[in-house]
Amino acid sequence: MTTSPIPDLDTTSRRRGAGWELWRGLSGRVTRLLAGLHQTWRRSLQVRVVTITLVASSLLVGGFAYLIADKITNILLDNAKTDVQLRLIGGADYAAKQFSLYSQAQEAQLQETIDGTVNYLAGGYPQQTSGVVVAITAENEDAIEPRTSPAVDVRSLISPELQAAVAGGHVANQIRTGRLTADGETTKYLVYGSPVPTRFGQVELYYFVPLTLQDQTAGQARATVVGTGAALVLLLGLLAALVTRLVVTPVRVAARTAQRLSAGLLDQRMAVNGEDDLALLAASFNQMATNLQRQILRLEEMSRLQRRFTSDVSHELRTPLTTVRMAADLIFAERDEFDPAVARSAELLQAELDRFEELLTDLLEISRFDAGFAVLDAEPTDLVPVVHRVVDRLSGLAERVGVAIELDLPAAPVIAEIDPRRVERVLRNLVGNAVEHGEGRPVRITLGMDETAVALTVRDHGVGLKPGEEKLVFNRFWRADPSRARQTGGTGLGLSISLEDARLHGGWLEAWGAPGQGAQFRLTVPARAGDRLTTSPLRLVPADATLPFGGAPASSGLLAIGPGPGGALAVGPAPTPERRAEVGS
């Protein structure tokens, strides 16, 4: 049976901890509430207008209500004062007359006369209670007993200051709160005092008039004014809400319609009611939408026509091309029999026909994308064999230009729901580009994966990309150096098609590059078809990328170079940590 103080401490600390928890919970809730309110305030025009109307009208109505209630109270009080003052003056006059019959305070019947006077001034009959109490005191005459009618103790209501003022020969008044009878209620009294001159000295006459009625009336007036004010404020708020609603609703409808329009529902229109400003807005909006729609449709039509034209041209070219091809193949097969100049022409013809055919295929592919006919044929596929296949296919070219292709593949299969044909095409394109621009340096292919995504990077160490070119590389027929002749087989559409393929997967195709450091392209696709990508398992900026002046590259990406103080160049971390061309689906 031992009790150690530790549990107590524990309890205290626990209690403190509980209090802290409570406080945190509360403050958290308050903060959340405030944040919610703030958000509502920012978002809803109606809330703002109503709140401002409520506040402004409350201030105005409150001020008015205060003025009116104050005025009413003052009038009531002034009336009561005037009334009592008249009674008091009359009473003092009467009392002075009554007491003028006596020349000594000790005189017989004086006390009786004081009683009678007090009773008379109080309304004649003590039992007749109008609530008014009349008192006569004699501050300086000990022989005279103070009298009140009805007989109650009024000393608590006569403050020393008032007593001094009246004893000093002044008519004075004061409002006091008190209770005259033991079982009575605490009441506000208007205490009015006047000196009564007599031959034996001065006595003081006091009237105590209850202000119950005035208080009640003032209270009622106040309640009425406050009630009316509150109703007015509410009404104004309601009115503001209604008016705002009248304005905001069409605006909201317009916003919604605009959103739908922007979402492509071009035949969305606003309802036009009446002929007011809002109707004008709706009509103008509708007109604008109609114009936009017409324009968009026209452009779409034009675009469609263009694509159709491309597709048609490609198709139409195919048939003659086949014929030309067959003829060219024949000539090419027979080239040895021609003189060397013609044989050379046959070879050229064959090569250009290959390019032409390739271009035509790419054009057809891109026009298929443009026409929206491209369909993803996704199936779970191991990417590792795909990489190997591509490398195998390009190994000949690599050997020809002397580029080593390095692979960094995981040991385990990398399975994702992809269209293997398209991914292979993308990869072929990327690796082909890397080998082509590798300038004899090795090209590295890395395959990475996490729970949600699969990524492939292709790194080369060629001339790299100039700033801004990361996005341009995906443009159709874009060349880093337009003057450079097309020596190698690229059609200028490869990356565009790859980008479209990546998009079709819901994935990203991004590029990084720096002059002299080569470039890296990254393809990221979701592990399951249709999922939304958030991150990529591999970095876009390669780990070996270096910054100018030997800065640490890997951690913070690129540096910004810009004008510094004193005309010098300043080099520092770029405002955006990663400069990358991000292409979302």
Place this chain on the structure above:
Amino acid sequence: MRRRLLGGVLSGALIMTAVGCGIPDRTEVQIEQRGPAAETNWSLGRGLDPPTREASRSDADAFVRNFLAAAAGEPDRAYERVKRFITSADRARLQEKQGSEVALSVVRLTDDPVIKADVDSMKVTISVQQVGLLRANGMLVPPLATESTYEFRLVSAGPVGQDDGGYFVSDPPNVLLLSDEALRLYYQAESIYFWSSDRSRLVSDQRYLSSAVPAERRVSEVVRWLTAGPSEWLRVGVSGLPDRTEMINNATGADGRWEVNLDMPGVDEERLRQLGIQLAWSLPELVHTLEIKILNQPRRTIDLSEQRTAYPLYELDDGALRFCVYEGAIHPLALANESAGAVPVVAEVNRNVVSAGLRRVGKDKDILAALVVAGENGRQRLAVGRGQNGVEVLSTAESDHAKIGRPVWLRGSDGRSYGLVVADGKLYRFDDQAVMRPVQLGLTDPVSAVAAALDGHRIALIVGGALHVAAISWEGGLPAVGPARRLATSLVNPTAVDWSGENRLVVAGSAGRPAIYDVSVDGALETRLREDVGTDVTHLAAYPSTPNPSTPLAGSFMYEANGVAYRNPSEQIRREQVQDVTPPPAGVRAGSPTAPFFLY
């Protein structure tokens, strides 16, 4: 942030509205103006106070008289004043009464105080006649006490051997004593008026007002007397104000303008008019206006002197004429420069007259004559007649009596005239047809004299050798005598009485020897008019003084003693002054005029 600020301002405004503008619980004192200042021109002075204990110094006799005056003054401080005369040890023995219970025993010293020196004090014995009880409301009611002597002791106030410090009363009587002398000195007898039961005329009543009461309070006191009602003995003949009539506070006023506030149930205009007249006569010293308020409402403003002119108390326009009986006939008297009237009874009936009572009546000033006529057998009869210039026909009473006193007419309301007469020790009333009816009197003793006051509602009687007053009630037009009040006078065996004023009687009786005193209607105040009459006065007639504009003869009286007529105070009426007589033949002893009386 902005919202919170606005919310704060908003709620602040609302709270301000809800709370800020009510009637505050407490304010500062607001001084408005100077109050009314006391007026300094208090013109009315204070009355006379009785002497203090120290006033008599070492004179024990004066101290005793001062002690008997000590209670005079305002009644609620009477005990305090008397106790100043009493040793502190004995003060508790005087049991105090409060308020209206305070009453002073008015005594008349029948002898000088007997002061005997004792061991360390003096023993005082006073012999007294109980006169009455002076109540706090100024009424002197018949005495209750019967003591004829009081004893107390005097102790010296100063150290032994020094008498300058005066005395203290030790072992005092347990009543407040007031000598009649002090009553005369420190009180004023005031007449107030009540309406008779038939509301036809005002009847005077008497009150005593202390001289200590300042003049300003006199009006209040008078109104209080009126509201308290008439004296007990007058109640059968007069009516007071309506029941529960009370004055509210004091009557106030100055500069001849007064204001009386009454609570008067059932008041109407007629009552107010009568109250106005009543007040006008009860307040004879006020000359200007008096406002009557009923429960604070001004109801009637009366001009007092105008009221007194418009409603005189008595209709005595022509003054009085003196007559006497000379040789069995009524003759006018011509005294000094007074004018003498004609004989009001024609010669044919002016015979064998013993005594007579005459009055004028009605607008035409008819003369009503009641004569006591002697018959052949020596018995006397009453004969009554009425006439314009001279009474020609007399109706004679059926019964005769051995002795009939002087008949008196009751000057009551108009209508049939009645008179009172004493015949053979009994009181009779008679009418203008000389029909005599005995009057019921609560006393069994023989009646020896009767006199009627001018108002016709009060009579003075001498019954069983004591002076009484009584009220007359006129029920059914017939006079009935109410309970008589016995007056304590120092005269014994009064023989004749008449009214010499509203509240004064002329009484002839014996104070050791025959004397004529003027006595107040309650017997308290006496004035000795004549103390050397010599023989008993058998006949006394007076012409009363009134508050009306006085006529030359007001207050005069004439009497007959030992067959000789006198006029006041002691002048004999000689035969030569009797008019219309034929001088007696020489040698024949001329008779003397007897039974003198006034016609008014």
